[in-house]
Amino acid sequence: MNIGEKREMICINCPIGCLLTAEMTGEGIKVSGNTCPRGEKYAIAEITHPTRTLTTTVKVANRDDTYLPVKTAEPISKEKLFEAMETLNSVEVNAPVKIGDVVFSRVCGEADVVATGNVD
Amino acid sequence: MRTCDIAVIGGGPAGMAAAVAAHDAGIKDILIIERDEGLGGILRQCIHNGFGLHRFGEELTGPEYADRYKKMVIEREIPYVVKTMVLDITKSDGGDHIVTAMNSESGVFHINAKAVVLAMGCRERSRGQLNIPGDRPAGVYSAGTAQRFMNINGEMPGKNVVILGSGDIGLIMARRMTLEGANVKMVCELMPYSGGLNRNIVQCLHDFNIPLKLSHTVSKIHGKERVEGVTVSEVDEHLRVIPEKSEYVECDTLLLSCGLLPENELTKSAGIPLDRITGGAVVNQNRRTEDKGVYSCGNVLHVHDLVDYVSEEAELAGRSAAEYVLAGKKEPECIKTVNVHNAGAVRYTVPQVVDIYKEPKDIKIYFRVGAVLNNATITVKCGEKTLLSKKKRKVAPGEMEFVLLTEKMLGEVDSDIIVSAEN
Ligand code: SF4
Numbered sequence: 001m002n003i004g005e006k007r008e009m010i011c012i013n014c015p016i017g018c019l020l021t022a023e024m025t026g027e028g029i030k031v032s033g034n035t036c037p038r039g040e041k042y043a044i045a046e047i048t049h050p051t052r053t054l055t056t057t058v059k060v061a062n063r064d065d066t067y068l069p070v071k072t073a074e075p076i077s078k079e080k081l082f083e084a085m086e087t088l089n090s091v092e093v094n095a096p097v098k099i100g101d102v103v104f105s106r107v108c109g110e111a112d113v114v115a116t117g118n119v120d
Numbered sequence: 121m122r123t124c125d126i127a128v129i130g131g132g133p134a135g136m137a138a139a140v141a142a143h144d145a146g147i148k149d150i151l152i153i154e155r156d157e158g159l160g161g162i163l164r165q166c167i168h169n170g171f172g173l174h175r176f177g178e179e180l181t182g183p184e185y186a187d188r189y190k191k192m193v194i195e196r197e198i199p200y201v202v203k204t205m206v207l208d209i210t211k212s213d214g215g216d217h218i219v220t221a222m223n224s225e226s227g228v229f230h231i232n233a234k235a236v237v238l239a240m241g242c243r244e245r246s247r248g249q250l251n252i253p254g255d256r257p258a259g260v261y262s263a264g265t266a267q268r269f270m271n272i273n274g275e276m277p278g279k280n281v282v283i284l285g286s287g288d289i290g291l292i293m294a295r296r297m298t299l300e301g302a303n304v305k306m307v308c309e310l311m312p313y314s315g316g317l318n319r320n321i322v323q324c325l326h327d328f329n330i331p332l333k334l335s336h337t338v339s340k341i342h343g344k345e346r347v348e349g350v351t352v353s354e355v356d357e358h359l360r361v362i363p364e365k366s367e368y369v370e371c372d373t374l375l376l377s378c379g380l381l382p383e384n385e386l387t388k389s390a391g392i393p394l395d396r397i398t399g400g401a402v403v404n405q406n407r408r409t410e411d412k413g414v415y416s417c418g419n420v421l422h423v424h425d426l427v428d429y430v431s432e433e434a435e436l437a438g439r440s441a442a443e444y445v446l447a448g449k450k451e452p453e454c455i456k457t458v459n460v461h462n463a464g465a466v467r468y469t470v471p472q473v474v475d476i477y478k479e480p481k482d483i484k485i486y487f488r489v490g491a492v493l494n495n496a497t498i499t500v501k502c503g504e505k506t507l508l509s510k511k512k513r514k515v516a517p518g519e520m521e522f523v524l525l526t527e528k529m530l531g532e533v534d535s536d537i538i539v540s541a542e543n
Binding site for chain 1: 164167168169170173179180181182183184187270271272273274296299300301317318319321322323327425426513514519
């Protein structure tokens, strides 16, 4: 963004969905419209390096027709979402597995993928 | 006959939170009755995140959120039965309620309960209720059904997808199917505004360049055995299809995400009055229905956009049911009962009735508007008196709002309360 340029966006950090305005100034990005500090962080990240938490499922190899819900433990780069999906589509885990267990380490070199469900 | 102090119908987020709150308020003899295989309700298939920010101060996925409550149920050793259908709720001679239920182990059985908490949740509006002309080929699913296929069974419902309705589940499924390799061509919304949360429009549609076509509907489904395409048409301000503004869109799957309906067959057959707009029971601030001893909470009462609010409401209902039982089946001493009316853009409120107790407590009145308002003024009046007035930058039908009536304001209430939202 150039100095003086403004961008409007909706904060996705919580369901309130504040309408944010980010303005590029000489001192950096200035954010308004946020109700809490997370909105400011979000707006700056959206402009500099947008990230998203990925949620999907992986197959449980030793249980019939069972899928385990998983997520990236931290948000990953937005443009790596599809690459991460491709990797995770071939991952299989073995039960028992419980919430928080790491099922794949550092997907796309960015974040661990952890179980969000339990399979006994 | 089996007896319990409180029977909770439904083991989803509302039922679990109600049971936990009732237990913490001093009632140990509780029974949760769940139809599905385990506790958790619809959250089991909601693998996306965004749950729990209000409740737990962190962002959880649906299964994680459900697990938190399941742990609380188990820690407290609250009894529950699964794979059990409740058939009927009737009044007993002694002023209790008799819950008739059925499962494969015990057949039909009865439970005498001093109080009942209704927490059956909601279901999706089906195609029959939507009335789209055309054949009935395979490939037309509700968004929730598609969600279950994918997230629980690991099956892809289709490759080329059109979604009708911009409810949150539809938006979430647009992203989910795109990430799994499907081509989600568009989301059509009949109304000129979206029915889902803004954040979901951003992270599920904008992120993947999926067009959201407002004031558009599916006017025809094509295909004999399997969906081959749909006719997408623009609608006028009376929501009528404009035939000249129609296009054929090839697809093999049509997902419907056109809103949720509280599941109140049990409530109805128990003779409990329902609100025409919410489709849920008419309740007071404690979520007590018009039938003494019966409480209602969560999506069976009115459709919430956030599970966090479901839990909060369910805790209130569970605690109120517990207090009622502990007081020997008595409600707090009440000076007068007033109704809550809607005005301006407000479509409904919950509660619909406020009992002014001798010792009043703060009350949150939840409401939804029927149109998008910018710079809205929200007021609460009682006769000529204005109890509260506040500004809000934006209110929209997709987002539930509330006003807080303090003890002090309630002290001034001498007639019906009117909640309004105006430009
Ligand atoms: S700025 Fe804060 S309150 Fe507003 S949407 Fe973002 S996280 Fe929510």
